[in-house]
Amino acid sequence: MQTDFQSIFLNLQTYWAKQGCIILQPYDMEVGAGTFHPATILRSLGPDFHWKAAYVQPSRRPTDGRYGENPNRLQHYYQFQTIMKPSPANSQELYLGSLQAIGLDIHKHDIRFVEDDWESPSLGAWGLGWEVWCDGMEVSQFTYFQQVGGIECDPVPLELTYGLERLAMFVQEIENVYELDWDGVPTSRGGKVYGDIFNLAEKEFSKWNFELADTAILLSHFNDAEAECANLLSAEEVLPLPAYDQCMKASHLFNLLDARGVISVTERQSYIGRVRQLAKGCCDAWVAKTAESNSS
Amino acid sequence: MSELFIEFICEEIPARMQKNSIRHMAEFISSKLLEHGLLDTSSAAETKSAIGPKHMVVSLSGVIKQQVDRLVEKRGPKVGAPHQAIYGFCKSAGISETQLVTKKTKKGTFYFAEILEKGRHIETFIPELVYNLVSEFPWPKSQRWATSKLSWVRPLHHINVVLDGQLIRGSLDLGGDMTIEFTNSGYGHSAYHNGPFEISGFELYVNKMRDLDVLVDFEERQSFILKNASKIAEQKGLHLRRDDNLLEEVCGLVESPNVLCGRIDDIFMILPDEVLVTSMRVHQKYFALEDENGKIAPYFLLVADRKPDLQNDALIIKGNERVLRARLSDALFFWNSDKAKHLKEYRKQLREITFYEGLGQLSEKVDRVEALASMIASYIPECSEADAFQAAGLCKSDLVTGMVVEFPELQGVMGSYYASTHDVATPQVVAIRDHYCPQGADDKLPETAEGIAVSMADKIDTLVGFFGINVKPTGSKDPFALRRAALGILRMIDERSISLPLDEVLVKAANLHGFNSFDDELALFITERLKVRLRDKNISHDVVSAAIVDADIHNLQIQIEKVKAIDKMLDTSDGMKLLEGWRRASNILAAEAKKGKNNGDIGQTSSQAISAPSVDASLFKLSAETKLFEAAQSLPDDVGENENEIYGTIHRFSAVYEPIKIFFETVIVNDDNPEIRKNRLNLLSLVCTKIRNIADLGKIEK
Numbered sequence: 001m002q003t004d005f006q007s008i009f010l011n012l013q014t015y016w017a018k019q020g021c022i023i024l025q026p027y028d029m030e031v032g033a034g035t036f037h038p039a040t041i042l043r044s045l046g047p048d049f050h051w052k053a054a055y056v057q058p059s060r061r062p063t064d065g066r067y068g069e070n071p072n073r074l075q076h077y078y079q080f081q082t083i084m085k086p087s088p089a090n091s092q093e094l095y096l097g098s099l100q101a102i103g104l105d106i107h108k109h110d111i112r113f114v115e116d117d118w119e120s121p122s123l124g125a126w127g128l129g130w131e132v133w134c135d136g137m138e139v140s141q142f143t144y145f146q147q148v149g150g151i152e153c154d155p156v157p158l159e160l161t162y163g164l165e166r167l168a169m170f171v172q173e174i175e176n177v178y179e180l181d182w183d184g185v186p187t188s189r190g191g192k193v194y195g196d197i198f199n200l201a202e203k204e205f206s207k208w209n210f211e212l213a214d215t216a217i218l219l220s221h222f223n224d225a226e227a228e229c230a231n232l233l234s235a236e237e238v239l240p241l242p243a244y245d246q247c248m249k250a251s252h253l254f255n256l257l258d259a260r261g262v263i264s265v266t267e268r269q270s271y272i273g274r275v276r277q278l279a280k281g282c283c284d285a286w287v288a289k290t291a292e293s294n295s296s
Numbered sequence: 297m298s299e300l301f302i303e304f305i306c307e308e309i310p311a312r313m314q315k316n317s318i319r320h321m322a323e324f325i326s327s328k329l330l331e332h333g334l335l336d337t338s339s340a341a342e343t344k345s346a347i348g349p350k351h352m353v354v355s356l357s358g359v360i361k362q363q364v365d366r367l368v369e370k371r372g373p374k375v376g377a378p379h380q381a382i383y384g385f386c387k388s389a390g391i392s393e394t395q396l397v398t399k400k401t402k403k404g405t406f407y408f409a410e411i412l413e414k415g416r417h418i419e420t421f422i423p424e425l426v427y428n429l430v431s432e433f434p435w436p437k438s439q440r441w442a443t444s445k446l447s448w449v450r451p452l453h454h455i456n457v458v459l460d461g462q463l464i465r466g467s468l469d470l471g472g473d474m475t476i477e478f479t480n481s482g483y484g485h486s487a488y489h490n491g492p493f494e495i496s497g498f499e500l501y502v503n504k505m506r507d508l509d510v511l512v513d514f515e516e517r518q519s520f521i522l523k524n525a526s527k528i529a530e531q532k533g534l535h536l537r538r539d540d541n542l543l544e545e546v547c548g549l550v551e552s553p554n555v556l557c558g559r560i561d562d563i564f565m566i567l568p569d570e571v572l573v574t575s576m577r578v579h580q581k582y583f584a585l586e587d588e589n590g591k592i593a594p595y596f597l598l599v600a601d602r603k604p605d606l607q608n609d610a611l612i613i614k615g616n617e618r619v620l621r622a623r624l625s626d627a628l629f630f631w632n633s634d635k636a637k638h639l640k641e642y643r644k645q646l647r648e649i650t651f652y653e654g655l656g657q658l659s660e661k662v663d664r665v666e667a668l669a670s671m672i673a674s675y676i677p678e679c680s681e682a683d684a685f686q687a688a689g690l691c692k693s694d695l696v697t698g699m700v701v702e703f704p705e706l707q708g709v710m711g712s713y714y715a716s717t718h719d720v721a722t723p724q725v726v727a728i729r730d731h732y733c734p735q736g737a738d739d740k741l742p743e744t745a746e747g748i749a750v751s752m753a754d755k756i757d758t759l760v761g762f763f764g765i766n767v768k769p770t771g772s773k774d775p776f777a778l779r780r781a782a783l784g785i786l787r788m789i790d791e792r793s794i795s796l797p798l799d800e801v802l803v804k805a806a807n808l809h810g811f812n813s814f815d816d817e818l819a820l821f822i823t824e825r826l827k828v829r830l831r832d833k834n835i836s837h838d839v840v841s842a843a844i845v846d847a848d849i850h851n852l853q854i855q856i857e858k859v860k861a862i863d864k865m866l867d868t869s870d871g872m873k874l875l876e877g878w879r880r881a882s883n884i885l886a887a888e889a890k891k892g893k894n895n896g897d898i899g900q901t902s903s904q905a906i907s908a909p910s911v912d913a914s915l916f917k918l919s920a921e922t923k924l925f926e927a928a929q930s931l932p933d934d935v936g937e938n939e940n941e942i943y944g945t946i947h948r949f950s951a952v953y954e955p956i957k958i959f960f961e962t963v964i965v966n967d968d969n970p971e972i973r974k975n976r977l978n979l980l981s982l983v984c985t986k987i988r989n990i991a992d993l994g995k996i997e998k
Contacts, residue, residue, distance in 0.1 A: 071625075088442075089442065091307075108607075108608045108611060109608075109615070111487075112550075113349075115311065129450075130308060135614075135615025136580055137619045144440075144450075146439055154443070154472075155443045155472070156441050170615065175622065
């Protein structure tokens with residue numbers, strides 16, 4: 001079985017496609033996690049009784065940047081995300097099957113489901129589940145969503161999130177993310193490792209995130225996104241999808257401001273509250289609008 | 297009697313919830329069965345239970361299959377009521393009019409129907425029992441799944457119900473078109489076994505599960521892990537660092553425990569032991585090994601959930617070592633970068649952190665604790681005020697270091713390490729380390745006088761602050777652990793015999809917060825906590841309430857010693873004599889008070905304000921009066937200042953008994969001369985008043 005980085009996510013895609021998931025592409029915006037993708041957040045609510053999707057989502061966590069020097073931390077990394085609504089009766093079995101599909105023999109490795117309740121204050125969302133350990137390494141988050149945007153999920157979706165770099169590092173048995181074999185081609189023949197592709201980006205973005213980003217501009221962008229979102233939600237024709245784009249934007253701008261260290265501990269709560277208001281507004285509008293079009 | 301076996305199989309139950317939940321399940325089932333006459337609790341009956349990550353099993357051996365038939369009486373209309381009413385009643389009760397009986401009640405004579413209620417078979421009762429168990433289960437957090445309306449801790453898949461080896465049919469309706477049919481199918485370890493086996497009873501089930509690689513009994517797993525961990529430690533010439541909480545948690549994470557030993561790279565061994573142990577425990581749930589001096593050795597123990605296998609074990613160990621290296625690299629990074637700055641520098645960053653809304657920033661708390669610590673230090677013998685002050689100023693700095701942000705439980709400890717790398721004086725280092733102690737009734741106290749001073753200052757500041765903004769513990773809610781803070785202060789005062797004017801310290805603390813004085817309820821809160829503590833130390837509650845003066849916190853050390861001395865005295869025969877004499881005297885006074893013959897200065901009840909009544913020696917006619925008067929006058933008005941004085945004072949009180957006894961033997965209080973009579977009552981009142989200055993013996997129950 002091929003264990004290079006791209007084979008891992010290709011194999012995951014193939015596996016989940018076989019389980020009936022539609023394979024989507026990343027959402028074309030900066031987000032902190034695959035959960036933000038409308039295919040997860042909005043579709044966890046919404047009109048579809050059945051919704052099964054899988055996709056890779058580049059995720060940005062500005063505060064996790066380490067100037068390309070820490071072998072385990074990145075400000076930009078990949079999540080593989082699977083969402084299945086209603087949660088299947090054999091959720092765990094399906095998940096373990098996906099590990100087999102990327103070459104992890106679950107009979108040989110020590111797989112553990114360790115309590116880890118998930119909560120996203122800025123999305124008004126929570127769920128119960130576990131982090132999944134493989135020989136002591138956290139390789140996935142396994143969550144049964146209970147609420148999104150403050151709204152009860154019914155039916156309950158199952159969200160699986162794989163940290164692709166960690167998973168690949170585990171499979172390839174290496175300790176430095178920048179040494180991950182990307183394509184299975186030896187470097188002598190032009191093959192690439194993770195560092196070839198992302199090391200410079202990590203350096204540059206760390207510098208920008210932590211030192212250079214113009215906080216006045218970021219702040220005004222945040223306010224603009226917030227205002228635009230509110231406008232779209234109160235317009236004559238309410239537009240939850242473009243509104244939600246603005247919500248994602250605001251959330252990422254908040255993360256950037258946070259990395260620049262200009263948000264005090266007390267202010268933090270209020271920013272998170274503002275993003276949550278946007279998220280709730282979008283979710284409410286989406287539920288209302290889709291229910292309407294469904295019934296007409 | 298029958299054996300009823302019930303098993304719930306669900307996805308992994310969080311480790312921390314397992315023990316409580318199985319206890320609840322066993323109690324719920326047996327109490328419901330008992331309530332419905334379906335359980336015999338006589339000698340042979342037994343309840344067994346077992347819990348693992350996915351299995352909850354309860355088995356009861358004293359089960360009764362069939363409820364006894366009961367004759368139920370139902371009251372109908374009054375005799376003489378319209379026939380229509382009687383007819384309607386018979387119809388609803390399902391009897392004919394000839395079966396009616398009449399009975400007299402307090403409200404008149406009524407018709408009664410005697411209906412034989414057939415006892416139910418347990419089979420019809422179980423589905424209801426299971427539904428109630430699930431719908432009322434007190435999980436700390438629970439969830440729905442798929443379309444279910446009912447919640448459980450994690451998705452619930454199978455319910456096995458077996459009575460004397462036979463499956464009991466039934467089902468649980470989860471709502472949302474989801475149902476779980478009762479089965480009798482057991483499942484072993486999912487990594488090795490697929491097919492179900494037929495369950496017949498508890499003992500066979502436990503053995504079969506063991507064959508299928510699941511140790512379903514929590515205690516069995518626990519002792520298995522402990523035994524194997526100790527064995528590995530021994531082979532390496534080391535000892536297991538005991539951690540019972542970790543052991544319990546790990547036990548809740550595995551079905552087929554396999555203890556394995558990995559190595560910690562030498563480069564990490566420069567980290568403090570606390571960092572190594574915490575990093576391993578919190579993130580990875582590994583056990584640490586230590587040498588004979590208690591120093592952490594370069595090994596860790598992990599408990600895998602896989603059967604032993606040389607090749608796989610090596611693979612699992614290798615994976616875990618890799619993860620630990622990444623974890624410890626982080627810790628090493630924090631260790632090196634945190635050390636680069638002096639704690640004084642970190643202190644500045646505390647301005648950024650709110651202590652609590654209304655109580656200012658953390659930096660302000662540090663300023664207050666600093667001032668309080670040096671004040672408190674001045675009351676503690678051989679305590680350096682300067683060191684206490686300096687230590688207090690640095691004690692919270694580590695909260696903004698990378699290591700403590702990552703591992704909050706290392707607060708204090710990291711501060712002390714960082715302080716010593718910058719040559720902070722040892723007494724300050726130790727005080728920084730210890731100032732969070734004691735964290736409860738069993739935790740250790742700060743080792744040094746300066747540590748005590750800083751710890752008290754920190755806790756007093758917290759108490760005065762939260763009470764000042766009216767955030768107080770209510771019922772079981774005490775989110776800022778104010779009870780624990782008060783207990784900590786009391787333990788330090790008691791166990792280190794610290795004599796300190798707590799009221800004055802509290803006023804100072806209040807002023808530092810910008811309040812005029814401390815909240816009134818705080819003094820009472822503290823003496824209430826003191827009572828709880830003394831009772832916990834096995835001093836009888838009546839002695840505690842007799843001796844403690846509510847809300848008097850001027851010198852708690854004296855209050856504590858007084859309670860102990862009175863407790864001791866009442867254990868002696870002299871003490872019992874005093875109690876007896878006091879009771880006779882106060883009974884007479886109470887009777888007088890009741891008659892209303894008193895004129896205000898006799899017969900006071902214990903709740904009334906006490907002033908010494910005037911006794912006129914010239915009115916004495918008998919020597920017993922004189923003797924009692926002299927004895928009473930020689931009694932001290934207060935209990936004394938230190939331990940020895942207090943014991944002496946209390947001891948002197950027992951000397952009053954003989955004069956009281958002789959007084960009652962020879963003197964008749966009710967003299968014909970009202971002046972003499974009143975004087976005698978006043979004399980008894982004087983005796984009682986003197987005793988009441990020390991303790992309210994009226995509260996003693998023995």
